[in-house]
Amino acid sequence: MSADVDQQLVERVQRGDQAAFEMLVVKYQRRVERLIGRMVRDVDLVPDIAQETFIRAYRALPQFRGDSAFYTWLYRIAVNTAKRMLLDLKRDPLVLQSSMYTGEDEDETSALGTELTDSATPEAMLASKEIAETVNAAIDALSEDLRQAVVLREIEGLSYEEIADVMNCPIGTVRSRIFRAREAIAARLRPLLGTKTGERW
C-alpha cells in the first residue's frame, strides 16, 4: 500500500504538482537522514546532504520510470549524494575505514574517537528519549482495539483488509481505529513539542 501511495505521488510530481513532492519529503526525510547519518561522521553534514538528496531527486524525477520502488531509488540517491559531498569537501568518504586501517595519525584517530555522532549530544539524546517515552506512553494509553490496529498497520505492515481479517471487524472500523490511534498519539505529542496544529508547517 505504501508503494501505491508513492507511485501516485510520483505521478503527480511528474505532472507538475510540487505539493506531492513535499509530501514525499515529509514521508521519507527521517529515514533518509538516518541512512546518511550512518555514512558520515560529522552530524552537521546530515541536513545538508539530506537537502541535496531531495533536490537531486526532484530534478531526476522526470526520468524515474518506476522500475524500482521510489524509496529504493531515493535511497541510492542519498548514498550517492553523501559520497559526492564528502568528496567535494575533500574528506575521506570512508573516513572510518581509513582510520581503522592506517591508524597512523594519532591526532586524527583520537579526534574521531571523541567525536559524537548521529545527533548523540546529551541534549539531543535526552530530547529523543523523552519523545520516545511519550510515544510509548501514548501507545499504552490507547484502548486495546486502537493499539492493535495501529501496531498491525505500522509495525507489521498489514493492509486494511488483512487487519480486518485479523481483528474480525469491517474495514471501515479498521480505518477508524487507525486514524483515531494516530490522532490520539499526535495529540499527546503536540504539547511536548510545542507546535500547535499546523503552526510551522
Place this chain on the structure above:
Amino acid sequence: MSSIPSTSLPSPASADAVDASTVAAAMDGDSQALDAVLAAWSRDPSVRERWHAYHWIGDALRSADHATPPARDQALLARVRQAMANEPVVLAPGAASGAGPSRPGTRMRRTGGWLGLAAAASFLAVVGVVVMQQAASPGVEGATNVAVVPVSSSASAPAATSDESAPPAVMIRNAELDRYLAAHKQFATTSVIPAPGLEVRSVSHATPGR
C-alpha cells in the same frame, strides 16, 4: 473500550474539508483521500502537520532512533521547499521514450547515473540476500561494513526479488551473525554500498516491509 461501530465518529478537527481521518487514509493508500490531501496541502497547515505527525509516529513506532524532534523535519522541509522554488517545475516527458530497451535484471540501470550502485544492487537483488551490518562499536559510528549473506538457496529467487513491488529487505543487527560473518570474511565488503530499499530495524526478527 468496547468495540466501536464502524459509523463515522465526530472528527476531532475543525470544519476543514480534509480532516484527520482523511490524512490517515491517504497515507495508507486511499486514492480519493490522497487527492483530497494534495488539494488541501498548500492552503491548510493542519493537513501538512498531520501528514508529518502520522508519518513521524509510524517511524517512531518502528524504531526508537526515529524519535527525533519534529523541528528538525520542519527545518529540512523549509530548506527543500526553498530550493525547489529555484528549480524549474519538473515534468516527465510525455512519451515513454527510450533510455534503451529494458532487459531483465538490468532495469535498475535505467534510473541512470548510478551504474555502480545499480549493478551491485541488481546482483544483490538477484541472489535474494539479506544484508547484515556488523554491530557498530563505540567510536566507529558511521562505518558500514556490509556483508552479504544468501538467505535462500532457491534458484527461483530472482523472479521475486527483481520484482519492483517486492517489499524492501530488512537489515537486522545480530551479534551472533556478526561473529559468523567475521569468521567468514569472504562475504564481507568494506564499501558503503548497501542494498537498495533496506530499512534498518532494531527488532530481533525479520518482518516483511510495509
